[in-house]
Amino acid sequence: MASAPGPEVGPPPSAPPASAPRPAVVEVREVSRWYGQVIALANVWMRVEGGIVGLLGPNGAGKSTLMKILAGLMAPSRGVALVHGRSLWHDAEARRRLGYCPEHEGVYDELTAREFVTAMAELSGFESSVARKRAAEALDSVGLADAMDRRLKGYSKGMRQRAKLAQAFVHDPDVLLLDEPLTGCDPLARTQIVARIQELAKAGKVIIVSSHVLYEVEALTREIVLIHRGRVLAEGNVYRLRELIDRHPHRVRVECTRPRALAARLAEQDHVVRLTLGEHAIEIETRQPDRLYDSLPREVLELGLELKSLSSPDNNLQAVFEYLTAYWQGTTESQT
Secondary structure: OOOOOOOOOOOOOOOOOOOOOOOOOEEEEEEEEEEOOEEEEEEEEEEEOOOEEEEEOOOOOOHHHHHHHHOOOOOOOEEEEEEOOEEOOOOHHHHHOEEEEOOOOOOOOOOEHHHHHHHHHHHOOOOHHHHHHHHHHHHHHOOOOOOOOOEHHHOOHHHHHHHHHHHHHOOOOOEEEEEOOOOOOOHHHHHHHHHHHHHHHHOOOEEEEEEOOHHHHHOOOOEEEEEEOOEEEEEEEHHHHHHHOOOOOEEEEEEEOOHHHHHHHHOOOOOEEEEEEOOOEEEEEEOOHHHHHHHHHHHHHHHOOOEEEEEOOOOOHHHHHHHHHHHHHHHHHHHO
């Protein structure tokens, strides 16, 4: 994982990965894409070595453009995208090792789900009888066993998403590209899709999931790529990225009895930079969260407090994304 917003996190977005402990399954090298005067992607580097990786960013960040380039559906204006070292745009065999679930609705309403997924399996090279069997198994695995012979025009949004997911993996690809697979899903469909994606990852698939809803990806993986205005801001484990943003103190909220007594104890610790008291809670800002988490249980026990909750407003993808986008915007403005 390579790119980052500045020296606090890692090398700038224009720098390639410094080292590669394992061969990358998916690799993006210096990819840019523009439409006339509009730049959709700018000098993107990315490595995916395995597991599930979340591609995160707001609408218009360039996620779908990058997904289409990764799927071999669009050529980059500059740079190259590789799967197992082979060019996606120039190599049809490399594309066969991919499964792609697009964001847009691309299904044929007059087909049943079984017919749709069977057709996609046949296009991947399977004979009709084998394709039909694989389609039934794929649809069953996403919870559509009882609805696979219904026409897609009668499907709900969540059912359509599950059918699209089934066609993406029906041919048993090595790599799955899922572009906003949870958009518009009800809680049941969301749960079923997340569970199936996790099963596929356990089976050895490499999966890239794009989303603009951070908590959706947080339910799937801690490995993320943050993209904003066509640039990769940072890559890696979300908690590691948060630790490296040392210009922002880490916030921890403790709800307990007698919060003032706890605040008095914590004020003596040199790593604590700010304390905010509420009626039944205290918010602590520290530059060394590990020291705080080590000392909190001891202080609570010694003071005889009743601990009701312990949480961190910063230990989530939303906080990481907000910090990094704010940093990037500030850096960009200072250079103009």
